[in-house]
Amino acid sequence: MRRIGLVVVPQFQVVSLLTLTVFEIANIRAGRSLYEVSVISEDGGPVEASFGMCATTKPARTQEFHTVFVGASLDTPTLTDRMRDLLIGFSESTERMASICRGAFLLAEAGLLDGRRATTHWAFLDRFKERYPAVSVVKDAIFVQDGERWSSAGMSTAVDMALAMLEDDLGPDAAVQVAKDMVIERWRRSGSQPQRSVLIEHPARTNRIHDVITHIRANLEADLTVDKLADVAKMSKRQFARRFKDETGLSPAKAVERIRLETARDFVTSSSWTIDTIARETGFADPERMRRSFLRAFGEPPQALRRKGKGERDQTGSD
Template sequence: MDTPRRVLIVAYDGAQILDIACPSGALEIANGYGARPPCTVELGTLGRRAAHSSSGIVLGAERGLETVTGRLDTLIVVGGAGCEGAAADARLLEQVRRLARHSRRVASVCTGAYVLAAAGLLDHRRATTHWGWGERLAEHHPDVAVDVRPLYIRDGNVYTSAGVTSALDLTLSLIEDDHGPTLARTVARELVAPLHRSADQAQISTSLAAPPPEDGLVRDLVGHIAGHLAEDLGPAALAARAGVSPRHLTRLFRAHLGTTPARAVRVARTEAAARLVRSSGLSLAAIARRCGFGSAETLRQAFLDHYGVTGDRLRRMPDMPPARPAPAQQTPGA
């Protein structure tokens, strides 16, 4: 049996309840769709005291932070109106530092970055937080390279995310890191969320922008492509799923997406692979398998065609490069 991944969410009085619900809810759904190994998610506070959230809802803690021992997979510190008080609590900071030393990765949601910074865990790292709090964080912690533009930032094994619902984007990224893009997309659809946004990339691939709502067939295929990147997505397979001929499928894609089925699939795979290259330590060969490419060399060529850079270069760049314009489509007889 797989050993569960232990996830501990750290709360305190004045915590934002959405900062807790977004990661815990997404991980619960991932478990339900077969995440292996699954996660166990616990809420921890100092002394196992109930946390009075900023909305007035009182949350019962499952663990006292002082009693948590052993390895953790992920330590998540949430934000909220009480973040500055939490960042000034020496006992809380001591426990956060101790637990971080025994965690595979550490993350903050929104102004939870204040707690990580006060604990010294963001020193000499690039980090983000809610856009309205970034200047104050930078003033109080000059050793932190604060950047409020991205939705989330990974620096080594430390992740920070922007305001509130960006916690969902971060969690979907962690699910993708651990289990692949198919499960991450499945969780996003279950949450009725947009196909999840990467830290430094447009929310939805331009080649797979949502078609008109009345065209249910194309809409279904777009979702199927996004959630099944490692499967057979050739024109014949997609046409069979839609119950149309490959020729008619091509006409539909040209009319509603401005591209061919084959190119739409290649772009979706390439952009998913780019997110993994920039947010994970997986090899190009492993990423190629997860995203439906036959080999690392095929993926390398896809990156060159789409971004003009190799995977290694993409991983080292500070920002995601823009996609190259799609080649002009030839008209019949041209």
């Protein structure tokens, strides 16, 4: 049985706890205890979260854990001498160590990311890079694995990171089932997916437009004309086009194009699907059309992005 620990510090963000849910649901799915999860802190006892709730924690013992996550907080956490010793001890005894969002500052401050690739939330990447020049900062990823060190960009992206760990442990089928139970779209995002996507930058404000975006993501291979999307929204074509642009800053056609591109890039860099299959599944008429779209949007064709992604994974695997 693998023991999974989440280290929390005062004023931690409770979203960090969701990471443990991945392993908890894996136990339920398996009908037995594959993982033992616990929340830990320097000395154990109650630790206050950012909005006042207290979590009961166990005292950290470095010899107990297979995987240790370092939780996130809204402020950059301070590394105490006791926490430094604990993290260094974990680095010597665990199979995996991972930071959630700004938890990367704790690992870096302890010297545990020196010479490694890592990421953190996009809003703090420049500060992180300036403070820790020995760390190779990856800006355009939602999580990064470098050997036994993992780091996630934000709080929610730690779930994608945990699902990737679950896939390593139990295989892709187990990860798919857990993601479905957690109602996570496309079962999980790959680590190479950018932190800032088009509809994070341009979110929908109303349920009708949000439902249209959900429909687009679920039906990329379909003919997503403005007429058909207006039917999904139960609006006239003219009213729909105006409302969609007002809420997202994009025309419906441009949103469809960007979602197709982002999804195709994710499959290119993280799946074993052929380029032909990806073009078909994401709604491009043919691979050549997808290639031209990639060149315009990313400056590189799909094959180049795939080689780059494979090179990064091979480099990580050899560490």
